[in-house]
Amino acid sequence: MKILVTVKEVADVDDEFEIDGLGIDDRYVTYDLNEWDDYAVEAAVQIQEAGEDVEVVAVTIGDTDTEDTIRQALAKGADRAVRVWDDALAAAGLLDPETKARLIAAVAAEEDPDLVLTGVQSADDGFGATGVTLAEHLGFEWAAVVNDLDLDREAGVAHVHRELEGGVEELTDVELPAVLTIQTGINEPRYASLRGIRQAQSKELAEYTLADLGLTAADIESPLEQTDLYEPESEGDATVFEGSAEETASELAGLLREKGVGS
Amino acid sequence: MTVLTVAEHRRGELRDVSLELLTAGRELADATGGELHTAVVGGDVEAFAERLDREGVDAIHTVDEGEEFNHDVYTQVVHQLADAVDADLLVVPNSVNGLDYAPAVASRLDWPLVTDVVDLSYDDELTATRELYGSKVETTIDVHADRAAVTVRPAEWPAAEGTGDATVDAFDADVDESAVRSTVTGFEEVGGGEVDITDADVLVSVGRGIEEEENLNLIFDLAEALDATVSASRPLIDNGWLAKDRQVGQSGKVVTPDVYIAIGISGAVQHVAGMKGSDTIVAINTDPNAPIFDIADYGIQDDLFEVVPALIEEFQ
Incomplete structure (x- = not known):
């Protein structure tokens, strides 16, 4: 069986930052593997370790700078990786879920996976829609926000829990092939071992351009255009205690006693 | 249209x-x-x-x-x-x-x-x-x-x-x-445990800012000093540091205590959905731009590892 797991390098913005045009000034940004994808990779690797003959292929959309991040997935146990990039993507505006799904669907058409695992959302733009859009493109079944996964390969069914709001989980059986969007907390993502990191360097990392996937620049044109980026006005009217930790703690203690706390 | x-x-x-x-x-x-x-x-x-x-x-x-x-x-x-x-x-x-x-x-x-x-x-x-x-x-x-x-x-x-x-x-x-190739077979309530954070008058709630599991002692010490209950934001539950029954937020519990003290919690929308109905909200966070200060009534913009010990001291 083959599992495709989508991974994304995401931007983490410092507490203090500056806006540069429609993005964040690069000086205030660090890049890392998307947290949700880390859980998706772990879920894929656990299935691989538990079963016979399971291949895990990580797929990403990103320029050469994202390779270090993608190698994290290889270091944690993915067998090989595919990176999609193209000058046309660098020039494109917003990579919305539809555009991303189109690109990954083209990779999936080559790979023919039985199961696709994605993160629920990415930490930076947080659309939370790429996985289900991808399922629709592939004609696969799907489940969004999965926080428990029990795969029955023989029956071709994934028994999943979907994490609904308010501490309720929905128990669902999903026919394969399927796309599952993986929620944080479903497992404990491993740290890459030194051996894993070494091995990752020699694992295959294929690069595909749009043309390699049979796509053209017209396929990545989105009707969505980002037009502004700004810091929201603070809505807060909090009374902020100033001074040393002792001083602020003392003021807070006074307030709490007034409210009857700790007495 | x-x-x-x-x-x-x-x-x-x-x-x-x-x-x-x-x-x-x-x-x-x-x-x-x-x-x-x-x-x-x-x-x-x-x-x-x-x-x-x-x-x-x-x-x-x-x-x-x-x-x-x-x-x-x-x-x-x-x-x-x-x-x-x-x-x-x-x-x-x-x-x-x-x-x-x-x-x-x-x-x-x-x-x-x-x-x-x-x-x-x-x-x-x-x-x-x-x-x-x-x-x-x-x-x-x-x-x-x-x-x-x-x-x-x-x-x-x-x-x-x-x-x-x-x-x-x-x-x-x-x-x-x-x-129709998926079937919903049932529902499960999760987070039923020994602690009922929805019943607490005072919650000391802790987030990612606590950094290490060992540091949670500090939060439990504060809760004890204040006669409060400890709750948490999602990352601590995902890490397995605290049980699901202590989770405040969209996928956890909705709480409305008299006093909610958010410590090292940035205030993501999913968290805020679970606690914005609290009577008085206090936030302790190093990041003055953290969204938690948008809904807090009182704030301390300082290192929790300095403020919390000083606060415990105040109540001893």
């Missing part, structure tokens, strides 16, 4: 967001001199339709298909209904279930989709506002298309009020059962 919203219900209860969508949808219908339609799929559709008949709703479509949400059914029904009413804009909750079918419907209709929208306006074309990087910034997106779908963040619009005079009709959807 014709706006179509889709209500959400679970286990017999219409969810509040269904009424909020009506407000968002009415605003856009007004901006374009159009109609507001709403749909409810599955469950006791007649009872739900009565509740959805608020001021400003022109038409309610009931679809008697199943008891609970199933995305394969919803995808087919909403797709067909959007065609049948000639909708220009589809408005769905940005909920776990909304995100389980809206992307499929949008893709099937070949309409662009903007998710987790916090503001919408229409001036020749649709403009949606959403947040990026964990609410640090907002962005506006112009939708260059005649028709579009959006998922709307809960609690951003007020619920529609009043009594309407909407037409109610039963929509006869044609559901292809062979395309």
